[in-house]
Amino acid sequence: MSDGSEMNNKGQNTPVLVIGAGIAGIEASLLLADSGRKVYLVEKTSYTGGNVIKFEELFPSMDCATCMIAPKQQELLANENIELSTLSQVEAVSGSFGDFSVKIRKKARFVDLENCIGCNACFDPCPVEVGNEFEEGLSKRKAIYIPCAGALPNVPVIDTENCLRFKGQDCQACQEACIFEAIDFTQQDEELELKVGAIVVATGFSMFDPSKTAQYGYKKFSDVYSAMEIERICASNGPTQGQIIVQSGEPPKSVAIIHCVGREEKGYCSSVCCMGSLKLSHFFKKKLPKVKITQFYSDLCIPGKAYQKFYEEVKESGVDFIRATVTEVSKPGKELAIKYKTEDSKENSLNVDMVILNPALEPGAESSKLAEMLNILQSKEGFFSEKEPDLTSVATAREGIFIAGCAQGPKDIAETVAEAEAAAGRILALSK
């Protein structure tokens, strides 16, 4: 047997580009790196973990998401074969399988990754306060910030759109507060040129904006929330430290969860929302045992061996399920009023303290740009297209370019992880 260094077939040991450091990108990177491959992991935000780390707990086991993902994030940062570029985006791709050239634009963080120890001393003196995107705008952050406690890498970033210094004022409050001299206003954006043999696209999903469906009163009435807002409200590291309260300052006595928000507009079932809604019910019942929960749904989609039991447990905890179409949410008084129509065309209404809208999953905002750069196809819904839908979901029509996770279409975490491993498998097998 050789010691591995003698293998020199075409494509063998070429580096791999992974786009997106959510759970799919992390898993694919770790497998590829463990096999001995060099991996360039490119992430547009300042942190790893993607959407998954926004969730307090994950169905159906209700294990803590951060606790589950953090060891993988740590492993990622410690792995010598993985070069992580945060605040980075792909600008151009040329070449073909075995020999892609990739241009990456890496935005300056203005905080040195080596020197910073993540002590947060720079936040306090910053005079700027803006809504924190990570928290769906439900809490404030400074112009120098870490999006949430426990973000990795645990190093802040300066948001140049809001930082006074970058608006021309002479502020260096954060720099003065940093005893490690980690803040460096002179950092410049960088252009990286990479040579890679294969590419994994793991750019995840966005959430359908419920304000596009006027009947639900989202952003019109207080106490109408999107599911992601509620995920953050339920999170112990979130804006309310996990406390569920409505505008009045009281915990809600009654909650309605409306499924399939945007399903008709998008034209597909988003796979995970029924389970997501059950999970939110479970959270609420745990935190507020007396709360009355009503779910409005059309079809219950809880596919696979593991989910039925969770549904039954939630149902038994006293959650009502009404199969109906919600026609209007209004706020005639203190409470929200829900008008709905059942399948046998009976109209009815229900008053609640809080409404949660569970929106469709849609393709990431910049999917089209990326598809064009990579020269891969998108489905009419905007997700990246697989070459053979009846066979595998991870191979695109372009050799050497693979997709994993919700960038390909809505799916749950287990399916996402399997796809990430599958993409790694295809790449490692391609060059054997």
Added chain:
Amino acid sequence: MAKKIGVYVCECGGNIAEKVDIEKVITAVSPLKNVEVAERHKLLCSEGGREFLKQSIAKHGLTHVVVAACSPKQHEVTFMNVCKEASLNPQLFQLVNIREQCAWVTPNGEEATDKAIRQTRAAISRVRYHSPLEKKETECSPDVLVIGGGIAGIKASQLLAAPDRRVYLVEKTFSLGGKVKSFSKLFINMESGLSLMEQEIKSLLGNENVEVLTESEVEQILGFLGNFEVKIVKKAENEELNFNVGAVILATGFDLFNPKGLPQYGYGKLDDVYTSLEFEEMNIPDGPSGGKILLKNGKPPESVAIIHCVGRKEKDYCSKVCCLYSLKFDRMLKSQLPAVKVSHFYPDLCIPGKSFQKFYEDTKELGVEFVRSAKTEVAGNAKGTTIKYETETGSKGDLVADMVILIPAMESSSDAQKFAEMLNIPQDEKGFFAEEHQLLAPVASAVEGIFVIGCAGGPQSISESIVQAEAAAGKILSALVPGRKLELEVRTSEISEDFCTGCKTCIDVCPYGAITFNETRRISVVNEVLCHGCGSCAAACPSGAAKLRHFTFSQIYQELKEVVR
């Protein structure tokens, strides 16, 4: 050799120094037994700090090192690497977290200092008992055994086979192709399952790195990741084959729930009530009916009822793919018999994902009727077969149909238990093989080196099964690189031969199947390749025979003693 311990307290800029009185810590620990040197540094993890540490270890000829600084999550590896550079075994090092656990969480400075002193003392006390554990490596085979010659097994074999990696594919029946080869059409592109399988099988049989063993049974698998010994019996020749592999993939598929147990559907009693697989067989071009959809009386049906979720309640889960393939049946019916009336009876329509809503809507436009029914029964009378249904709100109806297609739940294969016992891997409460982790390790089993793909792990579509085949291949290609040795966990457990009473408690608690029982010596034995060093056995062992290296009783007592002193 006399022990010489170096203690280094990090100020972490002001992060520790502003709360913890570092001089007090140094003064408190300096006189302790074996402490050769105790010093402070502004920032030990910095380049200057690491160099200082390295030189100090050499200068004082230290045998053990304690660093009081931040969380081990942050810099344990950093300082262990410094030890290595200074030619000190990194296991002879202990990190104390006086930042996250003292300075940042204890508001009172004196209390924080007291806590830091206790924790540092505890580390000094413990580190004396550390052993210079060494990293070990072991040889491993890159070859793979794949059990089950359906689509998942075939795809996994194709991906894995290479000149330096042999794949053995074992199939118990006389031919490859599994259930998919009897599907005349696949959703959603409506291509032929048979021709797909023919191509796949042809390419597999042409692959000289795959040994296909049909009509063969797996008799025994012993061993562990990288080193499994496999015994196969070729039934036709009555020949026994023995070989070694590094990993095993279970692709043993599923069985269909038998509707005979549910009399309300009339299956087995009424004519023209079929299961989904029977309907698939009817559509195979070279099948008994020549691919024609015909009733028992030889005539094509004028009306067909498709009943969803047969056995769902009994199995207590949704089989995921039934709604989708029942829509495929509509297409098959309508293309062969354009005038046929098709009605679905279903409680919930489950068509997850980006592609299926459109497939459903297009199917509906062909003139297929969907009746939501909470309770559906099939009864026979003079007129023929009648479907009786009841909606959720209690209204009832009935409909006469010439043909009834039952869509039964998918259940675990009848072989599942045999393999679960042979490989010592758990089944979930539904009988499918359980994943190592439901979300993060969907194709790994609880035993390292054994993978589960396709419907052997639970209901899934063809495309999901293939993704899992590729995923298992990814895990194996990543872990078992030809020519590379397996690196073993340093902090594993060991069981003392002298103290072990053979009670097997440790075997029950080990989550990795890393402990086996030696029948001749009547003792439990730890396999270091599989042990993850979790310590469950050490905690459970009633006779103190199991111990976890680096977390021995003396190390833990020494540490605790100083914390509570």
